[in-house]
Structures are given as structure tokens and as C-alpha cells.
Amino acid sequence: MSKPKYMKIIEYIKEKIAKGEWVIGSRIPSQRTLAATFNVNRSTVITALEELMADGLIKGVAGKGTIVTNNTWTLMGNNPTANWNENVSLGTHKASVATVQAINEAEANEAFIQLSKGELAKDLFPGDKMKSVVKRVAEQEIALGYEKPKGNIRLRYAISQYLNKRGMDVSPEAILIVSGALQALHLISIGLLKKGSTVFLEKPSYLYSLSVFQSAGMQLKGLSMDQEGPMLHTLYQAKHTDNSIVYTNPTFHNPTGKLMSDRRREELLNVCKEHQLPIIEDDVYRDLWLDGPPPASLKSKDLNGNVLYLGSLSKTLSPGLRIGWIAGTESVISRLADLKMQSDYGSSTLSQLVAAEWLTSGLYEAHIKTVREQLRIRRTAALDALDSYVSDYATWEIPQGGLFIWLKVKPEFKTPKLFEKALSKGIVLNPGSIYAETSGQFIRISYGCASMEEIRKGIYELGKLLKDIK
Structure with missing residues (x-):
């Protein structure tokens, strides 16, 4: 005879607590999430939670949801247990805001x-061609050791050619392979900026939904936007120090979709040159133009090595490859490459070779x-x-x-x-x-x-x- 559905939920939660995966103070999944996980209605979930509450294992807390209040060890004896929850708030990296965490959880639910x-969308990913490329790459002789600090030379050469076609004269030695634009920003925040730095950026901006710069002790200062992009009067008025930097997403901006005009790009470059402000250009959406090619990148107009350029294949080819890049002066790229090696010893060789094959074979275009x-x-x-x-x-x-x-x-x-x-x-x-x-x-x-x-x-x-x- 099969167990009632609510008992399966009880056993699942008890097992999580017994293993120490959900420690005292942990918030358990919402009723909606549990109902979806076990394919039951919420009344069944409520029955299970009420029994667990009666056993003293969980309780509802206003503003926090339902949390673990006890575990099998403390129920069976008096030996105190370590409470990792006390360490959760001690880390230097700030947590995402609650809404962003809820979005991340909901985006993993295919029912939504x-x-x-x-x-x-999945049907826009080139699944069959990707299988063919992976198979072709796998049949080649692949070095299975760690890659060079800046990344696979074949891929860096391919990206150099790719950027050259888009008006950017960047050599392979001035490119660092990263696992996406977010890792690029993290490396920049810990490797190139001081605590207390000011990051000027568009407001609104996708960067506000992250905590990468704030966790490194930096403050964000927003630039209001008009039809041409960020309005620069704040930059003109601000008292700049070597602690300031500009972050911009000029091409099909996230979240507004705006396209910075060529005139505004020139103005931004000039004011940053005047005030000696470095620029991070996040250009991951450049290839997704629909009505006509966008204006030339800031990097293509940069004659002084002032622009760090971020690109990625995540938005156009496959997020799962985890391939992006930073292009800049060689000294900066070498510094960031050293930090990346300390972080993960380089991106996947297979992913890099697959990306190189896409870029060099004509398949990507x-x-x-x-x-x-x-x-x-x-x-x-x-x-x-x-x-x-x-x-x-x-x-x-x-x-x-x-x-x-x-x-x-x-x-x-x-x-x-x-x-x-x-x-x-x-x-x-x-x-x-x-x-x-x-x-x-x-x-x-x-x-x-x-x-x-x-x-x-x-x-x-x-x-x-x-x-x-x-």
C-alpha cells in the first residue's frame, strides 16, 4: 500500500533536516514550490507542514516564512550542533535582494x-549544430591540462578576428577569456578598483540587481537617461578621483532596451578622457540588432586604452558554454588573468575550443x-x-x-x-x-x-x- 502524499513530503523535509542540508534557521521552500515539486495541491502540503510543526521541527515566522527550528540530533540528545546559519551573514559578498532571489527561483520552474x-528560447539554440561541433572538437587531439592564464590561444585569436570585423583592433594578447560578463565584473571589482570607489552607471541598470561592486565596498552613482542614452551632466559636475569609474551598457541597454546614439558615445568618451575616468563597456547584446547595425562601440573609438570591453556568447549562442571575454590593455588583462587563475584556474578547455570552432567556421555568423x-x-x-x-x-x-x-x-x-x-x-x-x-x-x-x-x-x-x- 502506497504512502499518503503528505507523508512523502514529511519524509523529504525530515531527510533534509537529518542530513544537515537544512540547518536550524533555514527557510524551507514555499508551499507553492513544494506543491509543484510533489505535484499535489496546497492543502496536502499544509497537512504535512502542520504535522512537522507539531513535532517541533519547523515553525512559521512572520516575514521569514517557515523555518527549521530543530533537528534529529537535538531531538535525540543534548549535544549542541554547529549552526552554519550564524555564518551566513558574515561573508563579504552581499546577498541578492529578496525579489531577485524569488525571480531566480521562479526562472528555474518550467511551468511558469x-x-x-x-x-x-530553447528552440533558438542551435542544438543539432552544437552537437556536431562538439563531436568534431572532441575528435581532435585535446590537451587536457590547464589552459594559459588568458585562455585558449585559438579562441583568443578567433575573438580578436571577431572584434576586428566589428571595428575593434584588439590583439589576442589583449583578451582574457572569462565565464561570462558577470565574472568579468567580479574580477574588475577585486582587481582594479579600491574600496570606496564610485561607479557611475545608467539608472536604471541591470547592475543594480547584482551586488558585485557593492560587496567590494564601492558605491553606485546613477546617471539619468534620455532618448540618446545616459545624460552626462552628473559626470561633468562630479569631483573625480582615481577611485571613480564608468560602467555603461550602451547597445540595447538592459533593462530599457535603449541604444546610445553615436553623438552621446563621442561625448562620453570625451568627458571620460577629460576627467581621466576609465570605462567598462558591457556590449553583450551588440549582435542582437533587429532594425540595423548599432553605432560603433566605445572600444572601437578608444585610442588611449581607456575602455575595458566585455563581450559574451551567452546571449547569442549558448549560456551553457560559459564563454565571455574582456578586451583591454595588456597590463590590465594580465592582472585580471592572474586573478582568474586564483579563482578557477581557467575556463573549460572543451567549451573554449567549441566556441573557437563556432567563430572560425562561419557557423556563428x-x-x-x-x-x-x-x-x-x-x-x-x-x-x-x-x-x-x-x-x-x-x-x-x-x-x-x-x-x-x-x-x-x-x-x-x-x-x-x-x-x-x-x-x-x-x-x-x-x-x-x-x-x-x-x-x-x-x-x-x-x-x-x-x-x-x-x-x-x-x-x-x-x-x-x-x-x-x-
């Missing part, structure tokens, strides 16, 4: 409509052309759905590329806890608050990841939520 993910065609279709579907279901409640601009549409909700339709309400409908979206947009009127919608049907359904449900505000 993903209007939040900044990545391509053919693939990205197909991706642009499909993203144009998805953008049209999202814009049509917004026109049909959301136009009475919000406004937006048509992005010229990238993955995002930035919605501005009309003041009278501001919906408290919109993220939570959308999640209850099975829809994941990103509220502007995680990007330091404080008015409560903005939402970032992605048309890159969800299916066409899901895009329409998700935006339809969003319209209903805005309409039903009380």
Missing part, C-alpha cells in the same frame, strides 16, 4: 511563463542571422499583444534590438506587489525596482525566451492584472 529571462530573424518575429508578437491588451494601462518604446521592452505603467494603474500577483498567475516578469527604478511604474518584459503562445498569454494576463487594480 518566462517574461523575465534575458536569454534565448549564419546562426546569429537566424536569431535576428526569429527575434523580429517575437518582438512583433510581443508588441501586438501589448497593443491589444496593455495599451490602455502603459506606454513603451519599440526596441531596435536586444531582448527587452521597458513598460511604463500609467500612474493610475500602478499595481502594488505586481511581481507577486503575476507569479500567482504563473507569469515571471521583472519589476523596475530591482534596477533602482523607484517610481513603481516600470516593468521589464523579455520577448526572447517564452514561446509565441506564452508571450501572448503572459501579456494578456498582465493586462488583466493592471485592469483589475483596486
Whole structure:
């Protein structure tokens, strides 16, 4: 005779506690998550939790959810146990804000409509071609030792050629292979900047949803944006020291989708040169242009080694490859390469060789052309759905590329806890608050990841939520 479903939940939670994976003070998964995990309704979960509470193993705490309050060792004896939760708050790296943690958890649930993910849909990934490339690379003679500190030379040469085609004269020795733009930012924060540094950046910005610079003891100072990009009066007015730096995402900006004009790019380079401000150019969306190629990168205009350029294949080819790069002066790249070696001793050789094959064989350029065609279709579907279901409640601009549409909700339709309400409908979206947009009127919608049907359904449900505000 099979066990009741609620008993399976009880045994699962007890096992997690007994193994020490959920220590005293740990927050257990939400009722919604447990219901989805065990494919039961929430009343079954509640029955299990009530029995565990009666046993004294867990309890509900206002503002924290349900937490572990005891474990099998303390129930069976008086020997005290180590409490790792006391160490959780001692680390130097700050935790993500609660909403970002909730988004990360929800994005792992395939049952939800993903209007939040900044990545391509599975059917846009070149699965069959990737298998073929991996097989071809695997048949070659591969050195199985650690790579050179800056990364595989074949890949660095391929990236050098790739950048050259995009107007950037960068040699292989001036390129560092990283596992993505986020690792690049982490290396820069610990290797090139002082504690107390000021990072100037667009506001809103994706960088506000991370804690990479703040955890290193730096402060973020926002630059308001207009139609051409970040407005630079703050840079002109600020008293700069060698502790200041500029971070910018000029091409199909995340989250607004804006494209910095060529004129503003020139102005930014000039003011940074005048004030001796280094620039980090995050250009991971450059190849996702839909209406026409974007203006030349800041790096292509940089004659003084002032720009550190970040690129990645995660947004265009495959996040799973974990391949990105930093291009800059050789002395800076050597410094960051040393730090990367201390961190992980180099990115995967196989991933680097696969990436090199894509870039040198012509497959990448053919693939990205197909991706642009499909993203144009998805953008049209999202814009049509917004026109049909959301136009009475919000406004937006048509992005010229990238993955995002930035919605501005009309003041009278501001919906408290919109993220939570959308999640209850099975829809994941990103509220502007995680990007330091404080008015409560903005939402970032992605048309890159969800299916066409899901895009329409998700935006339809969003319209209903805005309409039903009380």
C-alpha cells in the first residue's frame, strides 16, 4: 500500500533536516514550490507542514516564512550542533535582494511563463549544430591540462578576428577569456578598483540587481537617461578621483532596451578622457540588432586604452558554454588573468575550443542571422499583444534590438506587489525596482525566451492584472 502524499513530503523535509542540508534557521521552500515539486495541491502540503510543526521541527515566522527550528540530533540528545546559519551573514559578498532571489527561483520552474529571462528560447539554440561541433572538437587531439592564464590561444585569436570585423583592433594578447560578463565584473571589482570607489552607471541598470561592486565596498552613482542614452551632466559636475569609474551598457541597454546614439558615445568618451575616468563597456547584446547595425562601440573609438570591453556568447549562442571575454590593455588583462587563475584556474578547455570552432567556421555568423530573424518575429508578437491588451494601462518604446521592452505603467494603474500577483498567475516578469527604478511604474518584459503562445498569454494576463487594480 502506497504512502499518503503528505507523508512523502514529511519524509523529504525530515531527510533534509537529518542530513544537515537544512540547518536550524533555514527557510524551507514555499508551499507553492513544494506543491509543484510533489505535484499535489496546497492543502496536502499544509497537512504535512502542520504535522512537522507539531513535532517541533519547523515553525512559521512572520516575514521569514517557515523555518527549521530543530533537528534529529537535538531531538535525540543534548549535544549542541554547529549552526552554519550564524555564518551566513558574515561573508563579504552581499546577498541578492529578496525579489531577485524569488525571480531566480521562479526562472528555474518550467511551468511558469518566462517574461523575465534575458536569454534565448530553447528552440533558438542551435542544438543539432552544437552537437556536431562538439563531436568534431572532441575528435581532435585535446590537451587536457590547464589552459594559459588568458585562455585558449585559438579562441583568443578567433575573438580578436571577431572584434576586428566589428571595428575593434584588439590583439589576442589583449583578451582574457572569462565565464561570462558577470565574472568579468567580479574580477574588475577585486582587481582594479579600491574600496570606496564610485561607479557611475545608467539608472536604471541591470547592475543594480547584482551586488558585485557593492560587496567590494564601492558605491553606485546613477546617471539619468534620455532618448540618446545616459545624460552626462552628473559626470561633468562630479569631483573625480582615481577611485571613480564608468560602467555603461550602451547597445540595447538592459533593462530599457535603449541604444546610445553615436553623438552621446563621442561625448562620453570625451568627458571620460577629460576627467581621466576609465570605462567598462558591457556590449553583450551588440549582435542582437533587429532594425540595423548599432553605432560603433566605445572600444572601437578608444585610442588611449581607456575602455575595458566585455563581450559574451551567452546571449547569442549558448549560456551553457560559459564563454565571455574582456578586451583591454595588456597590463590590465594580465592582472585580471592572474586573478582568474586564483579563482578557477581557467575556463573549460572543451567549451573554449567549441566556441573557437563556432567563430572560425562561419557557423556563428549564419546562426546569429537566424536569431535576428526569429527575434523580429517575437518582438512583433510581443508588441501586438501589448497593443491589444496593455495599451490602455502603459506606454513603451519599440526596441531596435536586444531582448527587452521597458513598460511604463500609467500612474493610475500602478499595481502594488505586481511581481507577486503575476507569479500567482504563473507569469515571471521583472519589476523596475530591482534596477533602482523607484517610481513603481516600470516593468521589464523579455520577448526572447517564452514561446509565441506564452508571450501572448503572459501579456494578456498582465493586462488583466493592471485592469483589475483596486
